[in-house]
Amino acid sequence: MKLYKKEGNIIQVLSFPTENAEKGDYLMVEDADAAKALIVQVIDVQFAAVPGVLEELLRTLPDGGEPIQGEDIDPLEIAPHITYIQDASLLVCKIRATLENGVLSPSSSWLPSRSQSLIRKLSVPALMKLAKVDGERPVILGGTKDSSLLTVDATDLDGTLNIITGKKGCGKSHLSKLLMASLVGYKATVVIFDLNGEYGSIGMTNDGRRNMYYDKIYALTPSQNFKVAINQLHLNVVLGILVNALHLPGTSAREFKRIWKQLKDQGKLTLADLHEAIRSCNCNQHVRDALASRYFSLVNSGFFTDNLAEAALLEDSLLKAKTQGGAIIVNLKNTGNIDRQIIVEYVLGKLVDSLQAWKLKAVFLFAEEAHLYLRETYWDDIVTRMRHFGIFTTFITNQPDTVQETIYRQADNIFLFNFTNEHDLDVVSRAARVDAETVRSIARDLPPHHCLTLGRVVRDFPMVTRVRSLDLKTMGETRLFFAAQK
Amino acid sequence: MVIEQYTITTTPKYNFPQPTPDTPLPQRFLELSINSLRQVHNTPLQINPQPLLHPAPTDCPTQLQLKRQPLTLTPNHQETTIAAVDTSTIKIGETKTGIIIAIRGATVQRQNRNYHYTRLGPFIFHVTEENKNAVYNNLERDCFHSPHSGSYRFTPPLMQMPTRLASLLERWLQTRLARTANNAVILFDGSLTSGTIDTPVYRMREILSAARRNHNTVLAFSKATSMRINGYLITDLLPQGEAPYLLETLGLRFKPPTVPLGDVYVARLHKANMAFRLDIDCEIPTQSRMDAVERLLGNDALQNSYPETLRLAHILCTFTANEVLAMQHFITRRHGIQIVNRPDMHRLLFGPFGREGYA
Numbered sequence: 001m002k003l004y005k006k007e008g009n010i011i012q013v014l015s016f017p018t019e020n021a022e023k024g025d026y027l028m029v030e031d032a033d034a035a036k037a038l039i040v041q042v043i044d045v046q047f048a049a050v051p052g053v054l055e056e057l058l059r060t061l062p063d064g065g066e067p068i069q070g071e072d073i074d075p076l077e078i079a080p081h082i083t084y085i086q087d088a089s090l091l092v093c094k095i096r097a098t099l100e101n102g103v104l105s106p107s108s109s110w111l112p113s114r115s116q117s118l119i120r121k122l123s124v125p126a127l128m129k130l131a132k133v134d135g136e137r138p139v140i141l142g143g144t145k146d147s148s149l150l151t152v153d154a155t156d157l158d159g160t161l162n163i164i165t166g167k168k169g170c171g172k173s174h175l176s177k178l179l180m181a182s183l184v185g186y187k188a189t190v191v192i193f194d195l196n197g198e199y200g201s202i203g204m205t206n207d208g209r210r211n212m213y214y215d216k217i218y219a220l221t222p223s224q225n226f227k228v229a230i231n232q233l234h235l236n237v238v239l240g241i242l243v244n245a246l247h248l249p250g251t252s253a254r255e256f257k258r259i260w261k262q263l264k265d266q267g268k269l270t271l272a273d274l275h276e277a278i279r280s281c282n283c284n285q286h287v288r289d290a291l292a293s294r295y296f297s298l299v300n301s302g303f304f305t306d307n308l309a310e311a312a313l314l315e316d317s318l319l320k321a322k323t324q325g326g327a328i329i330v331n332l333k334n335t336g337n338i339d340r341q342i343i344v345e346y347v348l349g350k351l352v353d354s355l356q357a358w359k360l361k362a363v364f365l366f367a368e369e370a371h372l373y374l375r376e377t378y379w380d381d382i383v384t385r386m387r388h389f390g391i392f393t394t395f396i397t398n399q400p401d402t403v404q405e406t407i408y409r410q411a412d413n414i415f416l417f418n419f420t421n422e423h424d425l426d427v428v429s430r431a432a433r434v435d436a437e438t439v440r441s442i443a444r445d446l447p448p449h450h451c452l453t454l455g456r457v458v459r460d461f462p463m464v465t466r467v468r469s470l471d472l473k474t475m476g477e478t479r480l481f482f483a484a485q486k
Numbered sequence: 487m488v489i490e491q492y493t494i495t496t497t498p499k500y501n502f503p504q505p506t507p508d509t510p511l512p513q514r515f516l517e518l519s520i521n522s523l524r525q526v527h528n529t530p531l532q533i534n535p536q537p538l539l540h541p542a543p544t545d546c547p548t549q550l551q552l553k554r555q556p557l558t559l560t561p562n563h564q565e566t567t568i569a570a571v572d573t574s575t576i577k578i579g580e581t582k583t584g585i586i587i588a589i590r591g592a593t594v595q596r597q598n599r600n601y602h603y604t605r606l607g608p609f610i611f612h613v614t615e616e617n618k619n620a621v622y623n624n625l626e627r628d629c630f631h632s633p634h635s636g637s638y639r640f641t642p643p644l645m646q647m648p649t650r651l652a653s654l655l656e657r658w659l660q661t662r663l664a665r666t667a668n669n670a671v672i673l674f675d676g677s678l679t680s681g682t683i684d685t686p687v688y689r690m691r692e693i694l695s696a697a698r699r700n701h702n703t704v705l706a707f708s709k710a711t712s713m714r715i716n717g718y719l720i721t722d723l724l725p726q727g728e729a730p731y732l733l734e735t736l737g738l739r740f741k742p743p744t745v746p747l748g749d750v751y752v753a754r755l756h757k758a759n760m761a762f763r764l765d766i767d768c769e770i771p772t773q774s775r776m777d778a779v780e781r782l783l784g785n786d787a788l789q790n791s792y793p794e795t796l797r798l799a800h801i802l803c804t805f806t807a808n809e810v811l812a813m814q815h816f817i818t819r820r821h822g823i824q825i826v827n828r829p830d831m832h833r834l835l836f837g838p839f840g841r842e843g844y845a
Contacts, residue, residue: 069602076608
């Protein structure tokens with residue numbers, strides 16, 4: 001390989017067919033005289049502009065488009081050399097860092113010697129060693145092209161905002177399960193909004209046996225094994241549900257607050273008493289109607305109960321998970337849109353309460369297709385306020401434009417699967433920790449189950465990985481009509 | 487005694503004569519090529535050498551006249567093989583003692599509306615003042631078993647060696663084609679003028695006579711001619727009339743030792759207003775000449791009045807920049823010749839005014 005050109009932080013390297021470099025590979029451009037090296041990543045592979053190639057191609061097709069037949073008597077065997085030159089490629093590479101005295105810096109301000117520089121491929125383990133991507137809590141994401149493992153540190157997911165995105169069927173949920181299981185393995189508390197009911201069996205292996213996570217999985221299905229006793233609710237949690245999920249106006253919310261406090265003081269905080277209090281409330285008819293309609297929404301959700309015995313408290317699961325680690329899976333599969341929002345408001349409100357009271361240290365929250373249940377204002381809450389409380393969110397989506405731009409700008413890690421749509425790639429490339437060229441060029445060509453990892457976990461060295469398989473019972477496959485008929 | 491002949495092998499589509507893999511000339515070319523390259527092992531090579539010196543054009547005949555009455559032609563679609571030969575040469579670089587050149591030849595045949603080519607080479611030679619006699623004379627002797635071969639007086643100057651070696655290969659290919667084709671129209675690039683330093687009369691006579699023995703007709707097309715009448719190029723003096731046609735020339739006299747072995751015509755073979763000098767073997771009866779051109783018209787595509795078969799032969803043997811790079815790569819890898827970029831003196835002295843072609 002030979003250094004050909006440098007423009008800004010892009011360099012072009014001339015590569016010959018035997019050198020076999022591909023998109024995503026890392027190269028080291030070593031200038032021995034300068035005692036420095038550039039670490040660059042191949043973001044595109046093009047044909048080298050070899051003079052005469054057009055003529056070469058044209059003369060093989062002069063006969064009305066049909067290749068002309070014949071034989072070449074080439075005793076000196078020049079033809080392989082012609083092919084060698086003709087198939088030379090130009091590697092468009094992004095400068096990621098400069099290596100000087102064994103220390104990496106993000107500088108690209110110097111120019112290595114074009115004639116003297118030695119260019120060689122840099123293996124992922126070697127790069128990870130240079131970048132000091134190691135730690136006490138390794139998480140093996142998967143295998144790289146050079147048959148090495150990409151191992152990140154779970155600590156780098158701590159206190160971060162993460163996004164897992166890619167088009168459907170490419171393995172997003174699989175990666176989120178891998179991250180979740182790894183975090184649980186390190187005794188972290190994980191809460192999952194399980195939109196499709198696919199995380200519930202994570203405690204089982206593929207063949208139906210219990211796995212090491214079995215005792216740490218708390219699958220909560222609203223209205224079934226997950227109900228909330230009304231008298232155990234905090235007023236701010238209920239108001240959050242009414243205002244944010246059920247859109248209760250301010251005047252009505254004030255009246256509700258008064259009723260709630262009155263019932264609480266009287267020790268009569270039950271669904272029946274709440275209904276009676278609303279019905280007999282001496283207030284404007286419209287306010288009474290508004291309160292009544294929200295009351296029936298709460299009751300109809302089946303999520304609230306007066307019976308303490310059937311109320312499985314989220315708090316209990318959280319406390320269990322706090323000591324040994326665990327995953328609280330909130331199954332939202334069979335819930336309606338309004339009910340879903342009620343449940344999410346409740347869970348988030350409860351988490352904030354627990355974290356504020358230091359009942360919990362921190363929680364890793366995995367939110368699948370969050371736009372389906374997260375209100376507008378929560379996006380900012382999650383990336384700013386809730387992070388300070390200790391809620392570290394991972395968004396999982398196949399529609400990147402449904403995640404707000406502010407989320408991308410502040411994302412610490414992005415796990416990007418294949419996208420072919422330009423619009424989707426544009427959205428993802430707004431992330432602060434990634435350059436648009438890398439996203440557009442590499443993500444477009446990612447095969448299924450391959451992920452481009454960007455951000456803090458890889459020290460800003462984008463890495464392509466084939467996500468490793470898990471011995472977990474997955475339920476995320478799409479149900480097919482014709483599957484049984486095959 | 488081994489008879490030099492082409493083997494005929496049947497392919498699913500074609501039945502063209504093919505040279506045997508061990509025909510003497512390519513083997514001899516190969517041996518001389520490798521021997522010459524061995525002499526420059528680990529020698530620096532300059533890759534921006536001065537352009538080749540082309541041989542001076544032959545003298546123009548005097549008292550030349552052009553018949554104004556065109557000989558109109560009618561395409562004859564009787565199945566006829568059209569065959570063409572061309573060679574090409576290029577200088578790859580200069581060493582301290584000489585030059586490195588490459589030559590390649592191609593024959594193309596059109597039969598049953600299909601083209602088939604055979605390409606020989608490239609052969610790469612390192613030619614120096616010391617070895618040029620050996621290279622040229624040995625090749626000439628091996629090609630033609632000529633009694634005149636091996637004589638120092640026939641060896642060309644160093645800078646003319648590329649064209650002269652290419653010319654040797656071209657004459658050899660023409661000879662092979664003339665001997666192996668039957669009832670074909672054979673197309674040469676250039677003229678049938680002989681007696682020049684690279685085309686001795688006896689050699690061209692041999693080629694033409696071999697062709698006639700096999701009932702072939704040789705037609706030689708010149709892409710450019712210097713023949714003028716009253717100051718005008720003969721190919722510009724086209725009468726009004728429907729193409730295709732030929733115009734006969736009269737009064738063709740060359741200064742000795744140049745001998746024309748063909749009669750010269752102006753051929754306008756397509757409605758496009760372009761014409762070429764066409765030399766036809768003068769030993770062939772007039773009617774057979776007309777018949778050969780008509781069979782060419784009926785069996786080959788003629789874009790811009792130039793036969794496609796000959797165009798392909800030219801295209802296939804011409805070196806592209808990519809191939810030059812590949813040959814430089816070959817001699818670097820196989821023979822350890824280092825490529826150095828010596829400064830171009832014109833550029834160095836005159837900057838942007840030192841370009842090639844500026845006087």
